[in-house]
Amino acid sequence: MHQSREAIKRQVLAAVEEHQSELINLCSELIQFPSENPPGDSGPINRMIHDYLSKNGMEAVWHEAGDKMWNLAAETGSEEGKTLVYCGHTDVVPAGDRTKWDFDPFSGEVKDGWMLGRGASDMKGGLAGILFAAALLNRLGIELPGKLVLAIVPDEETGGDLGVPWLLERGLVKGDGCLIAEPSTPLNPTLGQKGACWFELTVKGAPGHGSLAPLSGVNAITQMVQAIERLQSIWDIDVHIPEEVKPITAITKKYMADTKNYEEVVEHVTVNIGTIQGGTKSNVVPDQCTIEVDCRLPFGITPNDILQYVQQELNDLDLDYDLRPFGFQSIANFTSPEDPICQSVVNTIADVTGEEAYGVMQWASSDARHFRDYDIPVLQYGPAYLPTIHGFNERVKVEDIIRCAKVYALTAIDFLFESASE
Template sequence: MTIDPIQLTADLIRCESVTPNEGGALVLLDGLLTEAGFACTRVDRGETSNLFARWGDKDAPTLGFNGHTDVVPVGDIDAWTKDPFGGEISDGILWGRGATDMKSGVAAFAAAAIDYVTRNQPENGSIALAITGDEEGDATDGTVALLDWMAANGERMTDCLVGEPTCPETMGEMMKIGRRGSLTAYFTARGVQGHSAYPHRAKNPIPALAALVDQLARHSLDQGTSHFDPSTLAVTTFDTGNPATNVIPAECRATVNIRFNDAHTGAELIAWLDAKAAKVAEDFDIEIDTRATISGESFLTEPGAFVDLVAQAVEAETGVTPALSTSGGTSDARFIQAHCPVVEFGLVGKTMHKVDEHVPVEQITQLKRVYFRIIETYFA
């Protein structure tokens, strides 16, 4: 049984699976994987559809693949030159929402896995596919739900590869062995409203909050670590919501986002933010409330056997030695890292989330070959 990953990607693109809609994408994959001998289970939670598929004994060493079939909205439909859900192939290019991020990646690893299990029968090995419909959304009921279900049902992956686009410009040039953590902090400064002509009768929260965000923005969190660039802090909004020029407002708000490396934990950074806010509040004699959310902790899969295996497979099929990177935003690997060693490798991601998202079809075929070689070598 041989699956064409290009055709499968096109078929998946035709499934209008904008988060949280399943759109038929997981139904399509379920059918193909079941026919190939995978035991498939829908792990839906809330409005999110998820699929877990295993071939082989769950007690055997298990190579896992993770990806998502949900996509971001198309945006301005009139700006597209191709049907975003048409799956059109023209001049060696496949067009449509999800062509890069990441229906092509899911198609490539599903096709590679199906091809492998229909040709080989390793005595002590298993393949697991954990596919979610909630990566582009809140990500609370997607891969997290799959991992919760796996824990409750005695399912486990020994190592996992996430098929997100990882290459900036050239196929094969980069794989991810870790990701920075992400934290967003929301500050609300409260004073006393008053007339701007009589500032002594008011308590202006704006200078206090301005001082706080200035201190945070000028602070150097670290100088980087062995596998990570320096952590960053960005002020993303500062707002009083005050339309009047003669009123000192009683309240103003600011938000900062921190992308942090493995020199920090989210809890440590929140404690630092709380302490800075408390000091400024004391200095200016106002109240500052702080609320923070952690999207994910930083993590690193140390270079070793699994990282080497993936890197060697990439180089063998692309002729390019991949850089071992921790750059970029977050992915569902941030959840998997607590379950097993995880790395990411996928296509060139230049058009992801853009109007007229597209991918050269040769990259999809190449990606399937990389994944097939990884599976083959893993069970050799």
């Protein structure tokens, strides 16, 4: 006699509780691999993941997308029914100055209820959770009426060209829904994200002897100061939010007002001058200055709109400049809260936590946009201590890793069984 869906959920939930130490040890081991990107080398950590899945009866297939850039794909379940994709990235941003850490960033140490190390929040806590959930379902012999696919990618932190889009372009990963284990808050998976426009601006001057400045030469750095002042006005661009996304925008603004006090970013273009380089030495008038800029775009505006605005502002200054887009270029995108994968995740979070859950917009960008480009509904949910992401002393609560693993395991059951009954 087949078990009911609820009985299977109870069985799986009990198994997650019983094998918590396996999950935490897995996360710790993942952190111990210094998979910083750049430079990027997914080989060592992927071998560890391959071995873990193999021990749990799952065969991971390697896909080489570039030098030292390997994707892994694995699956469990049935070829019949729908397919659910769980996605995670193995790379982390560089740890930076080790002297500014209170602990070894690659120790994977557990202390006072916290998992410590680079990637703990972004996103080895979530990565451990999806690996553990899939392995557990396979090990328990749960007869899923559909397929659960793992897509483990190597380069999300540098734009993801050799990860999710590479797999999707080649048809190596397909699905009817997707969950990415990116960091989120406990009750609020992200159903959409802002767009992005990264660009490099180079202002050209003319060299001269520093002792004769400002009468000699044209100082590119001081001209860049004028340009940067104009770029700050990007925030003031009047963006008209389309009617169809106003509900999710309003919910997100309330959420951010309640939790972050950052609600204004939802409807504004943010602008960050991330790097600046110029000049050769103090007694030479600099003939060139270059900055890199990161803008995140709400619904209603495109990267091309931003670049045109920047050109207009710079032309008013009569500068000699080059403007070059690079890196992230995307428009804001989202998945409907009514989509089955969104409903499954939100309902499961509520069941696991006993609290109300709802989806919100993400104020940054991620691999989710690539899945939406291929009409695969997607959302993000993962363990995180948000203040430490990409910073020193990154960490995440152990209890959050366990909670998310429960959500991952139960969502797979809920989504695939619900899809089979439609």
